[in-house]
Amino acid sequence: MPLILELEDEYRAAKKDPAFIDQMDDLWRNYVGRPSPLYHAERMSDHFGGPKIYFKRDELNHTGAHKINNCLGQVLLAKRMGKTRIIAETGAGQHGVATATVCARFGLQCVVFMGATDVERQKPNVFRMKMLGAEIVPVSSGTGTLKDAMNEALRDWVTNVHDTFYVIGTAAGPHPYPEMVRDFQSVIGQEAKSQMQEREGRLPDAVMACIGGGSNAIGLFHPFIEDEGVRLIGVEASGHGIETGQHAAALNGGKPGILHGNKTYLLQTEDGQIIDAHSISAGLDYPGIGPEHAFLRDMGRAEYLTCTDKEALEGFQLCTRLEGIIPALEPAHAIARLGDVCKTMDKDQILIMNLCGRGDKDIFSVAEHLGMEI
């Protein structure tokens, strides 16, 4: 607890420090490549025949996803706090790669906890992290998945708190993490809002993103929450289908509970034990959801849809063929629901979807699922 209270104090101070903000802005611009473009996906718009669809191109960021927005902020905070050792959990390896990247940039020791099965499944990212100088700790406790990697990172943190900073990758975990991750990811929504103003001179009618823990979605949603005319639409991964029990849709198929220091919707048994999530996309494979999404859902401000593995594969192919952009399997879930959402909107309306990651990392698993050989 004291470490978390100290983190909160430091974060509050950093947020108000112009030097901290300036350094982050500079790195976002020149190291990450922000602002990411707001792209009018013309053929996709025509295909669905509904609203004008824009993609927020966060897949063009350095390391290929939105994850680095948050890593950069947290690592700068760690440096400010005088911490010399960075730890992180990772599922597919995207957050691990982003964290290892920023640690290499600042010459900080980096240890990444990763479920033992994920280490096997995500060899290219494991190799990337190693090249970047990170130490990979395979986690076989529990069921050896992302949540267990997070448990192990928390255990390491309480043991080594004197020199260690824990960079959590999603908008979950104990306070102040959900707020801090949201703030760092809000750069997505802020940029989108001002780019939309420049391009169209108005607000979009809907913003849409995929949801695992929910960091890219909350980053896009947050600057629009007060704009009541803007629909906020999240898409959860329903894996093989919610009815099969093998899914990652905590809001649509879970119940309120307490895990990793926050109260939110969780996949759990009737006895309050946590169930492993399943999704074709390792990045959505978390049994919980950021607590702010739980709140937005309960108050009726945001809508949360679902998308199966199969539909996500279709979305992946559709975007690739229509726009010449190979998306990650995570945003492919949002792409796959575009058709349904477009039906509820008029031609003169505008929708922004966050294309939060690129699909290079997924080509092997997509090929396997499509029965193609590489």
Place this chain on the structure above:
Amino acid sequence: MPTSRITARFDKVRAEGRAALVSYIMAGDPDLETSYKALCALRDNGADIIELGAPFTDPMADGPAIQRAGQRSLKAGTKLTDVLALAKRFREDDQDTPLILMGYANPVFHIGYEAFADAAADAGIDGTILVDLPPEEDHELREAYAHHEISVIRLATPTTTEKRIAKVAEGASGFLYYVAVAGVTGSGSADPEDIREGVERARRVSGLPVCVGFGVRTGEQAAAMAAIADGVVVGSAFVDHVRTSLEAGTPDEIPSKIGALAAELSGALADAGRN
């Protein structure tokens, strides 16, 4: 209000001029029948207070020994209601040994705080330690406990500041659990002198007995810790006997092994006396 079992037990131990032995086992590891025998073995061999672990899939404050114990228990199908039933069975012929349920918040939250409080009181549970429910978040649980004699037992560590101890102490009762090392259960042991000041501060601010745990495995370590603490908590060392007996193919020996360790520890604490 009658004196609680916890308070009565600390009074007794203090009168005997020694520190209390607080022992921990995981309920349902490897099955509930063995756990019942182990509880009796602990009581019969000098355990003053017993912590009964409730298994959870994501025990982030526990080291490998208790993690594995929880997995064995879950594999056997143990539910929180089974843990309460085990406590109730033990309580049938033991009215004096305090039973503390130790675990994580979600299974309790899932039953509902009011329903859990009623069931725990009915089972003769004297207190709970829910390691992932900080003082800021446990008011609903405390309200539910208010109708019963169940203590909210909280944790303090060497990194807990004086200001924080006051917050931890507010609403806590029974005793304070002082975590001797920064880390998880079953990790390396602390030098009692390094934490003496922290333990004394915790006792002064809370006005509660302070039990020290994490990393205490042997009679010698327990005796050393007794110099600064009102009670000494031993967990992973008991749980390890379950694992080694299972690995040796002799699960029947679990209660006797656990009893033997309790006898060693309680003997060492009796010899050590108090400062």
